[in-house]
Amino acid sequence: MGWEDAKGIKIVTKNFGVTDSHKLAIYSQRGGWSGFKKALAQPRATLVDEVKKSNLRGRGGAGFATGLKWSFVPKEARRVYLVCNADESEPGTCKDRELLAFDPHLLIEGMAISSYALRCEHAYIYIRGEMMREAKIVQAAIDEAYAAGHLGKEHGTAEGPFKLDLTLHRGAGAYICGEETALLNSLEGKRGWPRMKPPFPAIKGLFREATIVNNVETLMNIPDIVEKGGDWFAKLGTSKSGGTRIVCVSGHVKKPGVYELPMGIPFKDLIYDVCGGMSGSRPLKGLIPGGSSMPPLDASELEVPIEFDALMTDPRIKDVEVKPGVPFDMGGGRKLKTMAGSGGIVVFDESTDVVALCARIMKFYAHESCGQCTPCREGTGWLARVCTRLAKGEGRLGDVELLANIAVGIAGNTICALGEAAAWPMLGFLTKFRTDFEAKLAKAKAA
Amino acid sequence: MALEFSAQAKQQIERLLTRYPNKQAALLPVLHVAQDEFGHLPDEALELVAKTLELPPSHVFGVITFYTMFHRARTGANHLMVCTNVSCMLKGGYEILGHLERKLGVKKGETTPDGAFTIVEEECLAACANAPMMVCGTDYFLDLTPQKVDVILDDLKKRYEQRKLETKKGAS
Ligand SMILES: Cc1cc2nc3c(=O)[nH]c(=O)nc-3n(C[C@H](O)[C@H](O)[C@H](O)COP(=O)(O)O)c2cc1C
Ligand code: SF4
Ligand code: FES
Numbered sequence: 001m002g003w004e005d006a007k008g009i010k011i012v013t014k015n016f017g018v019t020d021s022h023k024l025a026i027y028s029q030r031g032g033w034s035g036f037k038k039a040l041a042q043p044r045a046t047l048v049d050e051v052k053k054s055n056l057r058g059r060g061g062a063g064f065a066t067g068l069k070w071s072f073v074p075k076e077a078r079r080v081y082l083v084c085n086a087d088e089s090e091p092g093t094c095k096d097r098e099l100l101a102f103d104p105h106l107l108i109e110g111m112a113i114s115s116y117a118l119r120c121e122h123a124y125i126y127i128r129g130e131m132m133r134e135a136k137i138v139q140a141a142i143d144e145a146y147a148a149g150h151l152g153k154e155h156g157t158a159e160g161p162f163k164l165d166l167t168l169h170r171g172a173g174a175y176i177c178g179e180e181t182a183l184l185n186s187l188e189g190k191r192g193w194p195r196m197k198p199p200f201p202a203i204k205g206l207f208r209e210a211t212i213v214n215n216v217e218t219l220m221n222i223p224d225i226v227e228k229g230g231d232w233f234a235k236l237g238t239s240k241s242g243g244t245r246i247v248c249v250s251g252h253v254k255k256p257g258v259y260e261l262p263m264g265i266p267f268k269d270l271i272y273d274v275c276g277g278m279s280g281s282r283p284l285k286g287l288i289p290g291g292s293s294m295p296p297l298d299a300s301e302l303e304v305p306i307e308f309d310a311l312m313t314d315p316r317i318k319d320v321e322v323k324p325g326v327p328f329d330m331g332g333g334r335k336l337k338t339m340a341g342s343g344g345i346v347v348f349d350e351s352t353d354v355v356a357l358c359a360r361i362m363k364f365y366a367h368e369s370c371g372q373c374t375p376c377r378e379g380t381g382w383l384a385r386v387c388t389r390l391a392k393g394e395g396r397l398g399d400v401e402l403l404a405n406i407a408v409g410i411a412g413n414t415i416c417a418l419g420e421a422a423a424w425p426m427l428g429f430l431t432k433f434r435t436d437f438e439a440k441l442a443k444a445k446a447a
Numbered sequence: 448m449a450l451e452f453s454a455q456a457k458q459q460i461e462r463l464l465t466r467y468p469n470k471q472a473a474l475l476p477v478l479h480v481a482q483d484e485f486g487h488l489p490d491e492a493l494e495l496v497a498k499t500l501e502l503p504p505s506h507v508f509g510v511i512t513f514y515t516m517f518h519r520a521r522t523g524a525n526h527l528m529v530c531t532n533v534s535c536m537l538k539g540g541y542e543i544l545g546h547l548e549r550k551l552g553v554k555k556g557e558t559t560p561d562g563a564f565t566i567v568e569e570e571c572l573a574a575c576a577n578a579p580m581m582v583c584g585t586d587y588f589l590d591l592t593p594q595k596v597d598v599i600l601d602d603l604k605k606r607y608e609q610r611k612l613e614t615k616k617g618a619s
Contacts, residue, residue: 091532091571129479129516130528130572133585167466172475173515175570189474189502191513207468250534250575257576292533292571344575346533360536364570 009236011244012220013260015103022137024144027105033150035223039113040157047117051222053230055242059095060085060178060215061291061342063241063308070212072202073118077210082115082123083187086138086216087171087178089128090291091364092344094248096216098258100127100134103220104141108166110219112150113226115164116157118212122165126183129171139168175368179416180213181205182370193370194416217246217343237263238307245306245340251287251347252279264305271302271347282349286432290341292361293421295320295428297338308340320424321431322404328427331412336424354436358429359387365422376419379410383426390437395444400437404430450491452499456484460499470500474510478517487518523558523565524610525603528582531568534575539591543579544568546593550600563607564600 015021015030024032039047052067073080084107088096100107107125115123127135145151145166154163169187171177177186181195184206205211221243225233234242245263247270250256254276261274267287271277278284286298289311297304297317304314311317317337319327327335348357366384371377383406390399407423407430414420430437452460459480463473477496478488485492488511497504511517527547531540544555547566551559555568574580577589588599 088573089571092534092575093571094573094575094577097573128573129514130569130582133587136585165466170476170479171514172478172517174513186475187472189471189500189510190506191509207472248576250578251537256578288533346537346575348537352537357533357536360531360533364532367570 009244009262010260011224012099012103012106012217012246013258015106016098021102022104022141024105024141024148027103032105032223033109035226036109036112036116036150039116039226040155040162043158044117044119047113047226050230051117051225054221054225054233055230055237055240056218056221056225056233057241057308058215059217059221059246059343061090061293061339063340066214066218069202069214070114070118072200073210073212074203077119079207079209080118080120081206081209081211082111082118082120083180083183083206083211083213084111084123084125084216084219085178085180085183085213086125086127086131086134087183088131088216088342089175089178090293090342090344091361092248092250092288092346093291093342094250095246095258095343097131097134099216099220099246100131101137104138105145106220106223107138107216108141108145108150110222111166112145112164113222114212114214114219116162120212121163122167124187124206125166125168126177126187127168127170128178129173135168135170142166142168174370175364176370176416176418179418182416183213184211191370193372194418196415238305238310241308245343247306247343247345249275249345249347251345252282252284252349252352253277253347254279261306264307264310266303266305267297267345268302270306270345275347278347278349280349280351282351285348285350285352285354287348288344288346288425289338291344292346292364293425294341295336295338295424296432298432306340306345311338311340313337318431320427322408322427323401324434328408328411336427338424338428353391354429354433355387355440356391358426358433359384359391361425362387362422365418369418369422373414373419375410375413376415376422379406379419380422382406383410383422387426390440390444393440393443393447395441397441397445399441400430400434403437450485450495452481452495453484456480471502471506474500474502474507475514478507478511482517487521489519521558521562523562524607525564525583526567527564528567528569528572529555530570530572530574530578530580532571532575534571535578535580538578540579543581543591543593543596546596547600550597563604 056066057063154161174192176182177192182192186192201211286296320336362384366380369376369380407426410419411423463476497507529544555566558565579591580589
């Protein structure tokens with residue numbers, strides 16, 4: 001199915017705009033919890049297969065195939081935990097917060113089904129500490145689900161009795177806790193320091209047991225996959241990415257917002273059709289395609305479909321370079337374009353000081369580095385300082401090359417992907433907007 | 448003087464402990480309870496939490512200082528968390544921050560002398576499509592303009608004075 005056909009199909013935002021959509025009565029009235037019933041009648045392996053068939057890919061940033069991830073849980077695992085990552089804090093991303101506020105029961109049902117499929121008896125939702133409003137809403141929803149007997153009560157299933165407990169756990173302000181192993185440490189009452197992988201959480205995660213971490217949006221797709229089938233879901237999307245896609249559009253467009261759209265809609269249609277075009281009279285200069293850790297695109301790259309693989313491989317996107325003519329090597333000769341990431345799309349027009357924008361991004365990652373690895377701790381600090389002085393017109397000769405060198409020194413040399421989250425956009429901004437950086441330097445020299 | 452949890456907080460902690468396979472895992476939630484109870488987390492609160500969860504105080508200290516939402520010192524009654532990250536920056540987040548600083552006469556990170564407000568410069572607060580924005584407790588203030596900020600401040604200030612009056616009445 002092309003994306004034109006999938007227009008209008010809503011899965012995770014189907015209850016948006018419905019009065020009191022966060023209440024169980026409304027959720028049930030609209031067909032809620034029937035997926036759970038259907039799931040319990042099936043063997044677990046069938047459910048995992050269905051999710052595999054659906055081509056559902058993780059919506060937290062990496063786009064990893066959900067069914068495949070689930071199948072990594074060892075059959076002999078003593079205990080399995082499911083943890084929902086609701087730590088949303090990647091700059092430019094604002095979908096999970098709205099999903100939690102508008103339809104908490106869809107998440108709870110998705111987690112109940114997933115827990116059954118994974119043999120999890122106690123699941124956790126790790127919600128970002130600052131989201132106090134959403135925490136209240138989700139806790140109220142959990143209480144309702146307990147009272148109704150969906151949670152905390154034994155159900156008969158195709159594989160014997162099943163009972164699920166669900167606990168909401170509030171973070172306390174640390175971006176790095178969105179990284180899944182940092183999140184697990186935080187949930188264990190420790191500092192949110194990422195862990196070395198392997199072992200991967202599916203083998204040894206929360207409390208040293210097999211653990212699956214999935215994003216809010218990922219889990220909210222599960223009830224419809226069970227109800228309507230993996231094939232149906234797969235067909236909605238493109239060849240290797242099933243379903244719809246939520247994007248959060250912000251910046252200089254007429255109608256910013258959170259939209260559930262067909263997988264694979266091109267940026268151009270998103271901006272000029274869905275979002276009503278640019279907000280001012282100035283043309284688009286560029287955009288961040290999936291949260292601030294993803295390399296930006298410039299105005300000539302908007303025909304590309306918004307889909308996981310396309311953003312990594314489409315020839316219409318230029319390779320990110322270390323310096324003009326020298327592509328950045330991610331290892332093994334793999335080139336970097338960009339990634340769909342978290343769905344946070346930040347559009348900026350010609351009036352934007354991209355060097356200042358890039359400096360703000362670098363300041364963020366420097367602030368959020370947990371400090372465990374030297375290349376990340378020192379490198380992100382340097383990126384922030386050098387980029388900031390360039391932005392202020394106080395750059396020094398060689399600063400543009402220095403920034404690229406620092407970024408290359410970080411990428412691939414750290415425990416977690418926060419290092420790349422800073423290095424990639426740095427190189428990306430330098431590649432796509434090099435003249436802006438050089439102009440700043442020229443200004444500094446003239447002064 | 449050593450601090451104690453109120454009966455209500457104790458009950459809350461009892462409930463929390465049933466949700467985890469060990470006491471340490473309840474640390475973040477219990478710290479939230481403690482901060483709600485005492486307003487901030489001075490040494491006495493830290494020790495109380497450590498004792499309650501049978502953890503070394505040094506571990507509790509390491510955790511408190513890792514997370515930005517736990518405060519060792521007293522802060523304002525209203526935390527104005529203003530986002531200046533990418534989407535907000537593009538739409539005037541820094542202007543909003545500057546306006547707040549001028550209006551309240553304190554800089555980011557500082558608390559007004561009457562204890563009513565603390566200004567916090569925040570990273571992305573996940574409302575980017577409604578930039579610029581700020582959060583205060585469970586309230587989101589979206590699509591801000593300086594004029595909107597003035598109205599919000601007046602309102603928060605009024606509510607703060609009222610609460611103060613009520614606590615005074617309750618105490619006497
Ligand atoms: C620095 C960093 C921050 C992250 N923040 C988040 C986040 O806020 N929310 C999220 O769902 N995933 C985040 N992730 C991705 C998680 O590590 C993990 O891949 C994801 O939660 C898995 O869920 P999914 O497969 O459903 O996408 C982050 C990763 C990194 C490296
Ligand atoms: S890469 Fe950065 S954030 Fe990740 S573990 Fe290392 S120092 Fe911490
Ligand atoms: S950038 Fe300000 S809320 Fe996301």
